[in-house]
Amino acid sequence: MTEQQSRRLAEESRETEWTRPSFGRELYAGRFRLDLIHPHPEPSAEERGRGDAYLKKLETFLKTEVDPLQIEADAKIPDRVVKGLAELGAFGMNVAEEYGGVGLSQTYYNRALALANSTHAALGALLSAHQSIGVPKPLKYFGTKEQKERYLPRVARGEISAFLLTEPDVGSDPARMSTTAVPSRDGKEYVLNGLKLWITNGSVATVSIVMATVPKSDRKPHGITAFIVESDVPGFSVERRNQFMGIRGIENALIRLDNVRVPAENVIGEVGRGLKIALVTLNTGRLSLPATNASTAKGALQYAREYANERVQWGRPIGKHDAIAQKLAFIAATTYAMDAVVELSSALADQERNDIRIEAAIAKLWVSEMAWLVTDEMIQIRGGRGYETAASLKARGERPVPAEQMLRDLRVARIFEGSSEIMRLFIAREAVDMHLKVAGALADPNAGTGEKGRAAAKAAGFYARWFPALTLGKGHVPGGYGEFGDLATHLRYVERTARKLARNTFYALNRWQAKLEYRQAFLGRVVDIGCELYAMSAACVRARMLATEEARELADAFCRQSRLRTQRLFTELWENEDTRNYKLAQDVLGGRYTFVEAGIVDPSGGGPMIPDTAREGQEAEVPRRRRRAS
Numbered sequence: 001m002t003e004q005q006s007r008r009l010a011e012e013s014r015e016t017e018w019t020r021p022s023f024g025r026e027l028y029a030g031r032f033r034l035d036l037i038h039p040h041p042e043p044s045a046e047e048r049g050r051g052d053a054y055l056k057k058l059e060t061f062l063k064t065e066v067d068p069l070q071i072e073a074d075a076k077i078p079d080r081v082v083k084g085l086a087e088l089g090a091f092g093m094n095v096a097e098e099y100g101g102v103g104l105s106q107t108y109y110n111r112a113l114a115l116a117n118s119t120h121a122a123l124g125a126l127l128s129a130h131q132s133i134g135v136p137k138p139l140k141y142f143g144t145k146e147q148k149e150r151y152l153p154r155v156a157r158g159e160i161s162a163f164l165l166t167e168p169d170v171g172s173d174p175a176r177m178s179t180t181a182v183p184s185r186d187g188k189e190y191v192l193n194g195l196k197l198w199i200t201n202g203s204v205a206t207v208s209i210v211m212a213t214v215p216k217s218d219r220k221p222h223g224i225t226a227f228i229v230e231s232d233v234p235g236f237s238v239e240r241r242n243q244f245m246g247i248r249g250i251e252n253a254l255i256r257l258d259n260v261r262v263p264a265e266n267v268i269g270e271v272g273r274g275l276k277i278a279l280v281t282l283n284t285g286r287l288s289l290p291a292t293n294a295s296t297a298k299g300a301l302q303y304a305r306e307y308a309n310e311r312v313q314w315g316r317p318i319g320k321h322d323a324i325a326q327k328l329a330f331i332a333a334t335t336y337a338m339d340a341v342v343e344l345s346s347a348l349a350d351q352e353r354n355d356i357r358i359e360a361a362i363a364k365l366w367v368s369e370m371a372w373l374v375t376d377e378m379i380q381i382r383g384g385r386g387y388e389t390a391a392s393l394k395a396r397g398e399r400p401v402p403a404e405q406m407l408r409d410l411r412v413a414r415i416f417e418g419s420s421e422i423m424r425l426f427i428a429r430e431a432v433d434m435h436l437k438v439a440g441a442l443a444d445p446n447a448g449t450g451e452k453g454r455a456a457a458k459a460a461g462f463y464a465r466w467f468p469a470l471t472l473g474k475g476h477v478p479g480g481y482g483e484f485g486d487l488a489t490h491l492r493y494v495e496r497t498a499r500k501l502a503r504n505t506f507y508a509l510n511r512w513q514a515k516l517e518y519r520q521a522f523l524g525r526v527v528d529i530g531c532e533l534y535a536m537s538a539a540c541v542r543a544r545m546l547a548t549e550e551a552r553e554l555a556d557a558f559c560r561q562s563r564l565r566t567q568r569l570f571t572e573l574w575e576n577e578d579t580r581n582y583k584l585a586q587d588v589l590g591g592r593y594t595f596v597e598a599g600i601v602d603p604s605g606g607g608p609m610i611p612d613t614a615r616e617g618q619e620a621e622v623p624r625r626r627r628r629a630s
Ligand SMILES: Cc1cc2nc3c(=O)[nH]c(=O)nc-3n(C[C@H](O)[C@H](O)[C@H](O)COP(=O)(O)OP(=O)(O)OC[C@H]3O[C@@H](n4cnc5c(N)ncnc54)[C@H](O)[C@@H]3O)c2cc1C
Pocket: 129, 162, 163, 164, 165, 166, 170, 171, 172, 173, 197, 198, 199, 200, 201, 244, 252, 412, 415, 416, 417, 418, 419, 420, 421, 422, 425, 520
């Protein structure tokens, strides 16, 4: 995808009905708009009543009807569990009541996913792939009335759905998709051909969202398009079920589409708008992942606490040894902040008036990265018992704590639904966009006096008005935040540091101009600083809402830890080895240092990493047509 294309796409994914700016975007622009998140939005009494009652039912079911060790042993969720979940309405938690769903808000839906995921990650994957990216979400935003009436009651009742985007050659960059959807002569249907990889729920779904490219022909609309596809149509086949490092029990498949005929009325939105649909779906859809990741961190905190209390070495509980105590402090404070980030972002999504793309992306990126660190530290605290499987612990008569499984299950969170690297690029683009636009306009001597010139002048004028405050800090009176008590000092820090971040970003833009885009390590640190600032804000605002001494203490501890990380990141913005490392990496790619790899056996047997056979059949329809035409 070219820079221009991806920018246009990002623009398009901005929904117009938002009436309030994004808190996260404002932070990156140097403005700390506490009013956008404080007081912390809370659910209505009606929503709370419905949500809490549902969570209670779900929790009882999970505790009494699900055996997580069995799922892990069989790598399969038993049919009776899936049936039980369907009876509870768990496949329609996030579907509106008018279509037979439970109608939970994003906040309660996320809490329900957290319950399911903490029982076994395969349950979290099943329910969230179905509802966060499967049929319900894109239909909610883009479906016609007929599509909603036809499919939403089915998926709410328990028919499982999936989302088919990835292909063997197409991961983070979906614009290069090779699955095709060729319209029939009469325009009444499309013929789909291609291969879709790693599709969660793919082996059990009865209906799916499929992304395919409508080829260019005449002047008709073309491009990546979203289709609703039934799994029982001829040519739709599950080639195999994939297995992974973690989430045993996930129903993930390689799916072939071989001349699959789909009626034109199953196009979602418009032809050529598929990527926009995927982006908008993920804007809130990706909030499920931090919710489930935070649930793992909560389990890690509990297991770390219990073990560090009980386990005695060198005459003291290990939690009294400083090295372990430091880890416990990190786990507790960070888990509190993860919860704060998930709850705040979900509550903002529920308000449906905020642009929350940045907050959702920050939540996904930051929580998945921190949950990994937290869970890894929990394993270290449990020592050998951290590395032993739950089944093995049980067989020896010990409590079956799934510590190693939690780490394995978590790992993919940094890869799918936007890898950490892609999330950083996404946030950087969104966040730095305003700086970029202005820098581009200021640097463009050919803007002229037309539309482009007027836009440039407007942007430059706007920038000139507020940028002095950023650069010099003059004329700016920091907020007092007295109502936050001791935590006010952290909010003042966030406010100051947001301005400092914007200054640094602007300086980098001046220095590298359009080439800043290639400074991914630099931009990554800018994004990570913003994540820490968002997490600190969420931690303080949540503590204020909870109004307990314990929450205040954890928010304070978290902010102190986070400030240290932030300071390190600022230092590394300008003191780093990025340029040398980039060059070194190119030499690594060129094979200059292969001598270091000597002395090992390659158990994979060698050969290409992605053989041509893995791509087989991807472009079946288009070449055949081309052949006929010639
Ligand atoms: C368990 C599991 C479940 C999944 N479920 C689904 C599903 O339901 N539906 C679906 O469609 N897909 C699904 N996927 C696919 C998933 O979305 C992709 O794995 C993900 O998009 C990353 O693509 P990739 O693996 O091809 O990595 P690649 O895109 O090849 O990336 C490899 C590495 O390079 C980095 N990278 C790539 N581009 C850049 C760049 N421009 N700058 C810097 N770094 C870059 C990435 O961050 C990553 O670290 C699933 C995958 C897994 C493992």
